[in-house]
Amino acid sequence: MTAWTVILLAGLGSYLFRVSIVFAIDRLHAPAGMERMAGFVVPAAFAGLAAAALIEPLAARGGDGLAVGSAGIVTLALASRGRPPAAAFAGGLLTLWAVSALLAIN
């Protein structure tokens, strides 16, 4: 199997995930409360994805964990105080760069 085959099959499978319930709903009755539960998809998905992506550098020994941890804390603190997400992200990224630079000097 070539790289192209892998990428086309993976793309087809991903598209089937995207389209699955959208078309199946015509034939299936949506379970009661599905719309209510849909409101929890974003918090659960974003927290799960962010945690899974950040745990590796956080668990790593050395400066990377400290830099990523500081950036995450600053991002969450700014966002939960009502800053727009883009501003909170910028604050987190600047923190990541600053802490990484300081650790590289020492």
Place this chain on the structure above:
Amino acid sequence: MTVTAPTATDRDTTTASFRGGPDLLAGARAMLPWLVGVVPFGLMVGITVGSSSIDHGAGLATGVTIYAGSAQLAAISLLEQGAAPAVAVATVLAINARLVFYSASMAPRWQGTSAWFRASASYLLIDPSYAVGAAGYDRHPGCRGNRHYIGAALVLWAAWQLSIIAGYLAGAGVPEALHLEHAIPLFLLAELGHSVRGRPALTAAAVGALVAVVGSGLPLHAGPLLGIAAGIGAAGLVEGSRP
């Protein structure tokens, strides 16, 4: 050549075709803040393609076919390491299995629309387009919400493809010290901190993160998927127990 003045029917058709413009533009504008996290991540995907030994055309095509950053990176890195093709496909699908949750959430909103719309809108479904689209439907259900979603999703798709190409062309010119690999997780944290309010949603986030971390050692990147399912379930329990 004879030029005729537009008839009343022509004018009505023209007006109708532009009626959705403001909603499309509002969706596109709502997506712009997301691009500060999406573009750096796209650059990093492009840089990874450029530095890999796999067919660069195939690596760049992941943006169009797989259209999900972490799954694209996993596919490129597994192919680069010489993993079995079946393992690469299975890993991408495991990472993207969360898209079924987004599909389930959008399905009732798109019920009754044309098959063409549902097929196209589904292709564009990914974390940022889902978040911006769902917020748009909360304000404007129905057709206006559909146009808002499409406006946002098209901007995201174009920005993603362009940033991958830009990263590929810039290659080693982008310093590693920028840590672009952390851009998307940090932006997801920013969205979470900004929008999650109330006990059920906080429970969804806390349980989702905890289970994803505990399951981070599981094969096929199953941790996030389990985290999402557990987070949704826990939030439902908390909401159901409220008086």
